[in-house]
Amino acid sequence: MIAIAKPFLGEEEKQAVGSVIDSGMIACGAVVEEFERRYAAAGRFYDVGIAEEHAVSFACGMSTQGTVPVFAVYSSFLQRGYDMLIHDVGILGLHVILGVDRAGLVGEDGETHHGCFDPMYLSQVPGMTVLCPASFAELRRMLHRAVEEIDGPVAVRYPRGGQGCYQDDGGDGTFACLREGEDTTILTYGILVNQALDAADLLAQKGIRARVLKLNQICPLDSAAVKEALSGTERLLMLEDCMATGCVGQRIAAILAQERVEPRCLTLKNLGGRFAPQGTVDQLYRAFGLDARSVADSVEEMLHEQ
Numbered sequence: 001m002i003a004i005a006k007p008f009l010g011e012e013e014k015q016a017v018g019s020v021i022d023s024g025m026i027a028c029g030a031v032v033e034e035f036e037r038r039y040a041a042a043g044r045f046y047d048v049g050i051a052e053e054h055a056v057s058f059a060c061g062m063s064t065q066g067t068v069p070v071f072a073v074y075s076s077f078l079q080r081g082y083d084m085l086i087h088d089v090g091i092l093g094l095h096v097i098l099g100v101d102r103a104g105l106v107g108e109d110g111e112t113h114h115g116c117f118d119p120m121y122l123s124q125v126p127g128m129t130v131l132c133p134a135s136f137a138e139l140r141r142m143l144h145r146a147v148e149e150i151d152g153p154v155a156v157r158y159p160r161g162g163q164g165c166y167q168d169d170g171g172d173g174t175f176a177c178l179r180e181g182e183d184t185t186i187l188t189y190g191i192l193v194n195q196a197l198d199a200a201d202l203l204a205q206k207g208i209r210a211r212v213l214k215l216n217q218i219c220p221l222d223s224a225a226v227k228e229a230l231s232g233t234e235r236l237l238m239l240e241d242c243m244a245t246g247c248v249g250q251r252i253a254a255i256l257a258q259e260r261v262e263p264r265c266l267t268l269k270n271l272g273g274r275f276a277p278q279g280t281v282d283q284l285y286r287a288f289g290l291d292a293r294s295v296a297d298s299v300e301e302m303l304h305e306q
Contacts, residue, residue, distance in 0.1 A: 046058070052073055052077050052078060052080040052081045053080055053081045053083070053084055055071050055081065056071065056078075056081035056084035056085060056088060056089060056096075057088050059071045059089075059094075059096045060084070060088040060089055060092065060094050060096060063095055063096050064092075064094065068095060068097065068147055069096055069097065070097040070098075071097070071098050071099065072099040072101065073098065073099065073101065074100075074101050074102040074115065075100050075101065075102050075103045075104075075115025075116075075118040075157065076102065076113050076114060076115055076117070078098065078100060078118065079117060079118075082121055085121075085125050085128075085153075086125055089128075089153045090125040090126055090127055090128065090153065093127050093151075093152045093153070094152070094153060095151060095152060095153070095154075096153050096154075097146045097147065097153075097155075097156070098122075098154070098155040098156070099156055099158075100115065100118055100122075100155050100156065100157035100158070101115075101158065102114075102115045102159070102160050103115040103118060103132075103158055103159050103190060104116065104159050104190060104191060104192070104241040105159075105241045105276055105281050105285070106159070106160045106281070107160065107279065107280050107281040107284070108278060108279075108280065109160065110278045111275055111276060111277050111278050114275075114276045115157070115159075116241065116242045116243055116271055116276060117242065117243060118130075118155070118157060118242075119157075119218055119240065119242045119247065119248055120243065120245070120246040120247065122155050122157075122219065123219040123248075124246075125153065128152070128154075128219055129146075129150050129152065129153070129154045129155070129217060129219060129220065130154075130155045130157065130217060130218050130219040131145070131146065131154065131155065131156045131157070131217050132157055132158075132190045132215060132216065132218055133156065133158055133190070133216075134163070134164075134166055134170070134189070134190055134191055134193045134194075134214060135163045135166055135167045135168060135169065136162075136163050136167070137167060137168060137169040138169050138170060138216070139156070139158060141169055141171075141172070142216075145172065157190065158191075159190060159191045163191075164191060164193075165194055165197070165198075166178070166194050166197060170214055170216050171216070173216060174215065174216060174221070174225040174226075174229075175213050175214070175215060175216070175225060175229040176213070176214050176216055177211065177212070178193060178196075178197060178212040178213070179197060179200050179210070179211060179212040180209075180211055181208075181209035181210040181211035181212070182209055182211070183203075183208050183209045183210060183235070183303065184203075184208070184210050184211070184234075184235040184236070184237065184299050184302060185211045185212075185213060185230065185235065185236050185263075186199060186200065186210055186211070186212050186213070186237050186239060186295065186299070187213045187214075187215065187230075187236060187237070187238050187239070187249075187252070188212075188213075188214060188238070188240060189214055189215040189216075189218055189240065189248070190241075192239050192241060192290065193212070193214045195239065195285065195290060195292045195295060196212045196239055196292075196295065197212055198292035199292040199293075199295035199296040200212050201292075202292060202293065202296040203296050203299055203300075206300075208299065208300070208303065210299060211233075213229060213230075215248070218248045221248075221251055221252070221255060223255050223258070223259060226252060226255045226256065226259070227256070227259045227261055230252070230256060230261065230263070231259075231261040232261075233263050234264045235263060235264065235266075235299070235303065236263040236265070236267070237267045237268075237269060237295065237298055237299055237302065238252060238266075238267070238268045238269065238270075239269050239290060239295060240269070240270050241270065241271060241285075241290055242270055243270065243271050243272075243273065244270050244271065244272050244273055245273070247268065247270050249268040250268065253268070265302045265305060267298050267299075267301075267302055269288075269290060269294075269295065269298060270288075270290075271288055272288070276288070
């Protein structure tokens with residue numbers, strides 16, 4: 001997992017990490033190979049093969065013995081360990097860190113590799129914290145928090161490939177404001193912040209000022225933080241590359257309704273109820289209306305409805 005070895009963790013965090021558990025082909029990554037070379041002989045790197053259910057329980061056993069295990073796994077393959085996430089990790093509240101690779105749409109890896117379910121199934125586990133870095137700087141910060149600061153199970157989900165134009169650090173809060181605006185709010189998380197910011201640029205060309213908010217974590221969602229960030233928002237567009245049922249946008253909408261601060265107009269842009277086919281990420285963004293142009297068009301439709 002790219003987040004375990006340098007440059008994403010300093011020596012302090014490398015020493016704090018008790019063991020890295022890998023499943024299948026993830027160990028082929030250059031940085032994971034470095035961690036394996038440096039620490040396997042010391043019993044701190046374990047390749048369990050394609051046995052994700054076992055890997056989750058293995059991490060739990062390590063955690064009960066006082067170590068800090070990190071399980072590097074693709075989002076779509078972690079689905080196999082859902083039972084263990086609930087019964088072994090969740091119920092015991094163990095400090096197990098999940099490095100969830102291939103989060104969101106992954107492109108040519110194929111339709112079986114899209115990580116479009118973990119925002120829902122991870123958020124269902126009581127006590128789970130789910131962090132969503134959108135840049136390398138945020139990945140460093142969130143891994144430090146996962147290892148050193150947060151109790152209980154933590155998932156750090158990141159996409160295939162590198163960062164986009166957004167390369168800043170949104171801090172430790174639940175929300176980070178990336179752009180101010182009063183006509184509408186675009187809310188998203190992870191690598192999709194780049195599409196949201198590009199959409200805001202397109203809207204600005206037409207005199208529309210869009211505020212762009214990113215979620216640093218999607219679980220737990222603090223009602224007070226949601227209310228503070230979105231109270232007074234009349235038009236809200238939620239952008240995410242996961243399935244519709246149980247998505248973060250639905251949870252945000254429920255909180256706003258319970259707090260009596262729901263927007264006048266709400267648009268949820270996601271994958272709906274369809275499996276994503278194979279294709280480049282850009283092709284899939286356009287197919288599902290998640291690209292900057294489609295987001296800008298949806299915002300304009302909301303403005304015209306008022």
